[in-house]
Amino acid sequence: MISAHWSNNNLQPLHNSDLFWLDLSLVLMLLLFIYFVDLLPAKNGEEPTMQFLLEVVEILTNYIRKTFDRSTKVLDFHHPHQLLEGMEGFNLELSDQPESLEQILVDCRDSLKYGVRTGHPRFFNQLSTGLDIVGLAGEWLTSTANTNMFTYEIAPVFVLMEQLTLKKMREIIGWPDGEGDGIFSPGGAISNMYSVMIARYKFFPEVKTKGMAAAPRLILFTSELSHYSIKKASAALGFGTENLILLNTDERGRVIPADLEAKVIEAKQKGYVPIYVNATAGTTVYGAFDPINEIADICEKYGMWLHVDGAWGGGLLMSRKHRHKLNGVERANSVTWNPHKMMGVPLQCSAILVRERGILQGCNSMCAGYLFQPDKQYDVTYDTGDKAIQCGRHVDIFKFWLMWKAKGTVGFEQHIDKCLDLSAYLYNKIKHREGFEMVFNGEPQHTNVCFWYIPPSLRGMPDGEERRKRLHKVAPKIKAMMMESGTTMVGYQPQGDKVNFFRMVISNAAATRSDIDFLIEEIERLGHDL
Amino acid sequence: MISAHWSNNNLQPLHNSDLFWLDLSLVLMLLLFIYFVDLLPAKNGEEPTMQFLLEVVEILTNYIRKTFDRSTKVLDFHHPHQLLEGMEGFNLELSDQPESLEQILVDCRDSLKYGVRTGHPRFFNQLSTGLDIVGLAGEWLTSTANTNMFTYEIAPVFVLMEQLTLKKMREIIGWPDGEGDGIFSPGGAISNMYSVMIARYKFFPEVKTKGMAAAPRLILFTSELSHYSIKKASAALGFGTENLILLNTDERGRVIPADLEAKVIEAKQKGYVPIYVNATAGTTVYGAFDPINEIADICEKYGMWLHVDGAWGGGLLMSRKHRHKLNGVERANSVTWNPHKMMGVPLQCSAILVRERGILQGCNSMCAGYLFQPDKQYDVTYDTGDKAIQCGRHVDIFKFWLMWKAKGTVGFEQHIDKCLDLSAYLYNKIKHREGFEMVFNGEPQHTNVCFWYIPPSLRGMPDGEERRKRLHKVAPKIKAMMMESGTTMVGYQPQGDKVNFFRMVISNAAATRSDIDFLIEEIERLGHDL
Structure with missing residues (x-):
C-alpha cells in the first residue's frame, strides 16, 4: 500500500548538489528507518532533514498542480465516522511511540487527499477562496521564521512591515496622511471585537478599571444582516446581546438610516446611552453595502462611534471602479478589513484600523514591565504587544506585504x-x-x-x-x-x-x-x- | 548586487523531470522577467510557479541549515530607522506597480537576513524557541491547504484531528475518559479570556443577553505574578481590572492559598461575588507553579471556577518525572495549555480545555443559520464555529498532530x-x-x-x-x-x-x-x- 503511494510520486533527486542527494529508491528506503530524532538538531541531521523537507515540498507542489487542474475533484467527501474509523493507511489516532518519517509523509499526503481544495477554480463555498502562490510562499517563509509580533526585538522586519502596510491601508481609507493606528488580528470577528472595546474606552475609559458597572446602559447598533461577530462581541464584552439593537434593512439588505435614527432616539428616551454603530461594507450573504455617509451623519449628530465592518467589502477600496460603494468610509472611527477575503491573501490576515492615534494603546495596555522593558537599546515605541488583547501574536503581515x-x-x-x-x-x-x-x-x-x-x-x-x-x-x-x-x-x-x-x-x-x-x-x- | 546574491545560491536544477527543469542560469534570467501574473492560475503558469516555489524553498532550506549552525549569528541587529531608511537592495515600501519575481526572492532572503533566528541553539529570549522540522513541515502543509476550522465541510480532516487531540490532552490532564470540550485559539491570552467568559456564563448565563448589569459585582483572583492576559481579560470583558484581586506569592513566586481564602472572605463580606480563580502552572518570569490542590479546595469551598493557566507549564504534563508539579490540575474547570511554548510546536498553537461539556457552546453560540446550516448531509455536531469567539479560524492543529x-x-x-x-x-x-x-x-x-x-x-x-x-x-x-x-x-x-x-x-x-x-x-x- 505504501509502495503504491510511492510509485505515484513525481520526486526526482537533485544531482550534483553539495548535499549529496541519494538515488530515489535509496532515499525512500532510508526514510523508512529514519525518525524524528534523526532530524536537525540531531548530529548529522542536516541530510535527512533536507531529504524530508524536499519530500514534503514534492507532496505540496503536486497538490498545488492538481488544485489548479479542473480535471481534479474539489473534494473527496467522507463522513466523519468514516474518517474516524480510519481510511486505508490513514489513521488519525495519536500514539505513544513515534512513527517513521515515511509514514509521516504518507500522513501528509492523506491529510491533503481527504481535505478540500479551497484553491480549486470551482471552489466558491466561502468568502476566502483561492491559492495565491506568492502569498503561499510568504506563509512558508513566515513558518520558517517562526517568530512573534509582540516586540521589535524578535520581529524587527515584520513589525515594520506591519506598520508600513497599516499606514498604506489608512491612506487608502482616506484618513489624512494615513494617520491613526491599527493592528493585525486573528480574523474579522476579533477585529470587530476590538472596535467595540475601543469605542467603549473612548466614551467610558473608566470601564477598563471599574467594569461595566461604571457606565450607564450602553447601546450598540448594527444591521439585522450584519455578521454575527458584533453580537458575539456584545455578549463577550459585557454589553449583553439585548443591548445590541438590530437595524432594519431595505430589499437589497442595506441599513435604512431613518431606522437607525429612530432607534437612537428611542434608546435615548429610555435613558440609555447609544455609543456605537457598525456599518457593514459587504454583508456576508447579500454582499450589501450600508450607506456609510448617511450613517456617519447620524453618528456625528448623536456623538456615536462609527465602525465600518469591511471584512468582506474592504477589498473594494483597492478598485477605482468599485470603491465608491464605501463612500464615507473616511468618516469612520474604525474599520475592519480582511485581506484574507477579497484580496486573496492566505488565512489569517485581518486588520483593525483606528483613526485616532493612541486609543488602541490606551484601551489595551497593561504596562507589564516584565514583557515590555522600557530600557531597551532601540526605540520601544515599535513594540506592539501592549496594544493587543493577545500576548504572542502570529506574523500575519509578511504574506500580505510580499503579495503587495x-x-x-x-x-x-x-x-x-x-x-x-x-x-x-x-x-x-x-x-x-x-x-x-x-x-x-x-x-x-x-x-x-x-x-x-x-x-x-x-x-x-x-x-x-x-x-x-x-x-x-x-x-x-x-x-x-x-x-x-x-x-x-x-x-x-x-x-x-x-x-x-x-x-x-x-x-x-x-x-x-x-x-x-x-x-x-x-x-x-x-x-x-x- | 543581485548577482552576488545568486552566486551564493545552492539551487541545483532537477534533472529528468516531467516539469522540464531548465538550466540554472536560465531559470534565474527568466525570473527576472517573470511577474506575479505569470504564475498559476495563469495559462502555462505551472512551470514558472514550480520554479518560483523551488527557489523559495532553496532560500528557506539554506536558512534552516544556518539556523542550526552555531557559527551563524542569532541576529544581525539594526535599529528601526535603519531598516526604514532601507538597506542595500531591501526596501520595505509598497508600490503601485509589481516587482519582478526575482526581486521578490531577494525580498524573501532579506526579510530573513534582517530577522531573528528563533530556532538558533543560542536563542533563549522567549518561552517559544526552537525550530521543529516536522512542525515546520506541518505549517507548510497547512498554508498550502489554506482552509478554515469553522466547519467540517471545508476542513474535515483538521476538524477531526482537533477533536482527537483535544481529547488526548484532556485525558492527560486527568479528566475522566477525556470528557469535556475545548478549542484551539490564537494564543494563551485568548485562551485565558475564554476561561473567564465561560466561568461567567456558568454562574451568570444571563450576562450573555443582559450584560454585566444583570450580575452583582463579580470578583476574579489571580497571582500578582500571573500573566497579564488575566488582567486584559478582566478589562475587555467588562469586569474591570479593579475587580481582579491579585494574590500574594511566596519567595518562589507561588500563590499563598491562605491569602486567597482571606481575600475571598473579604470580598464576600463586602457583598461582592467571587467567581473565578486562576492558578498559574509556570509563571512567565519565575516559572512558578501555584499549589493547585490547595487552591482547588478553596474553590470548592466557596463555589468558584478554577482555571489553570498552563500556557507555559502545561507541557510538563507530558513528563512522568515533572507532571507532579501540576498535581490537582484534574480538579480544574478549565485549562490553558500552549503546545507552542514548552512542546516546541511552531506559533500559534494554544488550547483552552474545558471540563464541562456544552458550556463552551452555550457561552458563545449565536446560532447564525447563515453560517451553520443544520440541514447538511453530514453530522453537523462536528462544526466548531459556533463554539468560538472567532468566525474564521486558522488551522493550528495540523502541525501539532503531525509532531505527535x-x-x-x-x-x-x-x-x-x-x-x-x-x-x-x-x-x-x-x-x-x-x-x-x-x-x-x-x-x-x-x-x-x-x-x-x-x-x-x-x-x-x-x-x-x-x-x-x-x-x-x-x-x-x-x-x-x-x-x-x-x-x-x-x-x-x-x-x-x-x-x-x-x-x-x-x-x-x-x-x-x-x-x-x-x-x-x-x-x-x-x-x-x-
Missing part, C-alpha cells in the same frame, strides 16, 4: 475588478434563465449572487407553504450531491423569511467564465429531478 | 525532561559562581532560571540604593551588547522590588550544555567591564 510587492496596488485592483466582472456575468446569465430565481433584484453590489434553483417539478407550482417547504430542501440536496460528486462547492442558507437559497461568491483568482458556466450547468444537472 | 505522530507521546516527554535537565545544569553551574547571584533560592520548578550578573565593579559594594541603581542597568547593557554582537539572546526584566535580572528559559530542542556554557561566558565577557 509582487502584484502592486494595481494587481489587487485587477483581481477585484475581475471578480466583480465575473459575478456580473453570473448575474446576467441567470437572471432570466429558466429555473433560476433571484433573491433580490438588480445587479449585486459585491460578488455575492443570491438565487434559488427551481427544479422542473416546482416550476408550475403556485407560491405558498407547500412550495416554500419543498424549495427549502432543494439547495441542501443539491449541495449534498455536489459534495459527494466533488465537482464544485457553493454555499446556501436561509435568511429571514426566505427559504434556503444559494449564495455564490467569487474571490478566487483562478475562476473564469467557464467555471461560472460549469456551476450553472452542474446545479441544473444535479437538481433537475428533485 | 512523529515523536509519539514519549518524544514530547524526552524533550521536556531534557530542557529541565539543562536548566538544572545552568542553575547548578551559576548558583555559587563568582559574579552570579540567584533571584530566588532553590532549584527552579520550570526551566526558568533567574539571576543577576554582578560585574567586578559592583562586587564589593554594600547593598543599598546606589548598588541597586547600578545593578538595574547591568542586564539591559549586556542585552544590548548581546544583540549588537548577535551571539545569543536572553530576556531580562525587573519584578516587584527586584531590579533588572536575567530570566533564562529553555524550550529549544537544539540547545545543549555547551550552549549554556557559552551563555554564561558571554554574559561574563560582555559584562566584565561594566
Whole structure:
C-alpha cells in the first residue's frame, strides 16, 4: 500500500548538489528507518532533514498542480465516522511511540487527499477562496521564521512591515496622511471585537478599571444582516446581546438610516446611552453595502462611534471602479478589513484600523514591565504587544506585504475588478434563465449572487407553504450531491423569511467564465429531478 | 548586487523531470522577467510557479541549515530607522506597480537576513524557541491547504484531528475518559479570556443577553505574578481590572492559598461575588507553579471556577518525572495549555480545555443559520464555529498532530525532561559562581532560571540604593551588547522590588550544555567591564 503511494510520486533527486542527494529508491528506503530524532538538531541531521523537507515540498507542489487542474475533484467527501474509523493507511489516532518519517509523509499526503481544495477554480463555498502562490510562499517563509509580533526585538522586519502596510491601508481609507493606528488580528470577528472595546474606552475609559458597572446602559447598533461577530462581541464584552439593537434593512439588505435614527432616539428616551454603530461594507450573504455617509451623519449628530465592518467589502477600496460603494468610509472611527477575503491573501490576515492615534494603546495596555522593558537599546515605541488583547501574536503581515510587492496596488485592483466582472456575468446569465430565481433584484453590489434553483417539478407550482417547504430542501440536496460528486462547492442558507437559497461568491483568482458556466450547468444537472 | 546574491545560491536544477527543469542560469534570467501574473492560475503558469516555489524553498532550506549552525549569528541587529531608511537592495515600501519575481526572492532572503533566528541553539529570549522540522513541515502543509476550522465541510480532516487531540490532552490532564470540550485559539491570552467568559456564563448565563448589569459585582483572583492576559481579560470583558484581586506569592513566586481564602472572605463580606480563580502552572518570569490542590479546595469551598493557566507549564504534563508539579490540575474547570511554548510546536498553537461539556457552546453560540446550516448531509455536531469567539479560524492543529505522530507521546516527554535537565545544569553551574547571584533560592520548578550578573565593579559594594541603581542597568547593557554582537539572546526584566535580572528559559530542542556554557561566558565577557 505504501509502495503504491510511492510509485505515484513525481520526486526526482537533485544531482550534483553539495548535499549529496541519494538515488530515489535509496532515499525512500532510508526514510523508512529514519525518525524524528534523526532530524536537525540531531548530529548529522542536516541530510535527512533536507531529504524530508524536499519530500514534503514534492507532496505540496503536486497538490498545488492538481488544485489548479479542473480535471481534479474539489473534494473527496467522507463522513466523519468514516474518517474516524480510519481510511486505508490513514489513521488519525495519536500514539505513544513515534512513527517513521515515511509514514509521516504518507500522513501528509492523506491529510491533503481527504481535505478540500479551497484553491480549486470551482471552489466558491466561502468568502476566502483561492491559492495565491506568492502569498503561499510568504506563509512558508513566515513558518520558517517562526517568530512573534509582540516586540521589535524578535520581529524587527515584520513589525515594520506591519506598520508600513497599516499606514498604506489608512491612506487608502482616506484618513489624512494615513494617520491613526491599527493592528493585525486573528480574523474579522476579533477585529470587530476590538472596535467595540475601543469605542467603549473612548466614551467610558473608566470601564477598563471599574467594569461595566461604571457606565450607564450602553447601546450598540448594527444591521439585522450584519455578521454575527458584533453580537458575539456584545455578549463577550459585557454589553449583553439585548443591548445590541438590530437595524432594519431595505430589499437589497442595506441599513435604512431613518431606522437607525429612530432607534437612537428611542434608546435615548429610555435613558440609555447609544455609543456605537457598525456599518457593514459587504454583508456576508447579500454582499450589501450600508450607506456609510448617511450613517456617519447620524453618528456625528448623536456623538456615536462609527465602525465600518469591511471584512468582506474592504477589498473594494483597492478598485477605482468599485470603491465608491464605501463612500464615507473616511468618516469612520474604525474599520475592519480582511485581506484574507477579497484580496486573496492566505488565512489569517485581518486588520483593525483606528483613526485616532493612541486609543488602541490606551484601551489595551497593561504596562507589564516584565514583557515590555522600557530600557531597551532601540526605540520601544515599535513594540506592539501592549496594544493587543493577545500576548504572542502570529506574523500575519509578511504574506500580505510580499503579495503587495509582487502584484502592486494595481494587481489587487485587477483581481477585484475581475471578480466583480465575473459575478456580473453570473448575474446576467441567470437572471432570466429558466429555473433560476433571484433573491433580490438588480445587479449585486459585491460578488455575492443570491438565487434559488427551481427544479422542473416546482416550476408550475403556485407560491405558498407547500412550495416554500419543498424549495427549502432543494439547495441542501443539491449541495449534498455536489459534495459527494466533488465537482464544485457553493454555499446556501436561509435568511429571514426566505427559504434556503444559494449564495455564490467569487474571490478566487483562478475562476473564469467557464467555471461560472460549469456551476450553472452542474446545479441544473444535479437538481433537475428533485 | 543581485548577482552576488545568486552566486551564493545552492539551487541545483532537477534533472529528468516531467516539469522540464531548465538550466540554472536560465531559470534565474527568466525570473527576472517573470511577474506575479505569470504564475498559476495563469495559462502555462505551472512551470514558472514550480520554479518560483523551488527557489523559495532553496532560500528557506539554506536558512534552516544556518539556523542550526552555531557559527551563524542569532541576529544581525539594526535599529528601526535603519531598516526604514532601507538597506542595500531591501526596501520595505509598497508600490503601485509589481516587482519582478526575482526581486521578490531577494525580498524573501532579506526579510530573513534582517530577522531573528528563533530556532538558533543560542536563542533563549522567549518561552517559544526552537525550530521543529516536522512542525515546520506541518505549517507548510497547512498554508498550502489554506482552509478554515469553522466547519467540517471545508476542513474535515483538521476538524477531526482537533477533536482527537483535544481529547488526548484532556485525558492527560486527568479528566475522566477525556470528557469535556475545548478549542484551539490564537494564543494563551485568548485562551485565558475564554476561561473567564465561560466561568461567567456558568454562574451568570444571563450576562450573555443582559450584560454585566444583570450580575452583582463579580470578583476574579489571580497571582500578582500571573500573566497579564488575566488582567486584559478582566478589562475587555467588562469586569474591570479593579475587580481582579491579585494574590500574594511566596519567595518562589507561588500563590499563598491562605491569602486567597482571606481575600475571598473579604470580598464576600463586602457583598461582592467571587467567581473565578486562576492558578498559574509556570509563571512567565519565575516559572512558578501555584499549589493547585490547595487552591482547588478553596474553590470548592466557596463555589468558584478554577482555571489553570498552563500556557507555559502545561507541557510538563507530558513528563512522568515533572507532571507532579501540576498535581490537582484534574480538579480544574478549565485549562490553558500552549503546545507552542514548552512542546516546541511552531506559533500559534494554544488550547483552552474545558471540563464541562456544552458550556463552551452555550457561552458563545449565536446560532447564525447563515453560517451553520443544520440541514447538511453530514453530522453537523462536528462544526466548531459556533463554539468560538472567532468566525474564521486558522488551522493550528495540523502541525501539532503531525509532531505527535512523529515523536509519539514519549518524544514530547524526552524533550521536556531534557530542557529541565539543562536548566538544572545552568542553575547548578551559576548558583555559587563568582559574579552570579540567584533571584530566588532553590532549584527552579520550570526551566526558568533567574539571576543577576554582578560585574567586578559592583562586587564589593554594600547593598543599598546606589548598588541597586547600578545593578538595574547591568542586564539591559549586556542585552544590548548581546544583540549588537548577535551571539545569543536572553530576556531580562525587573519584578516587584527586584531590579533588572536575567530570566533564562529553555524550550529549544537544539540547545545543549555547551550552549549554556557559552551563555554564561558571554554574559561574563560582555559584562566584565561594566
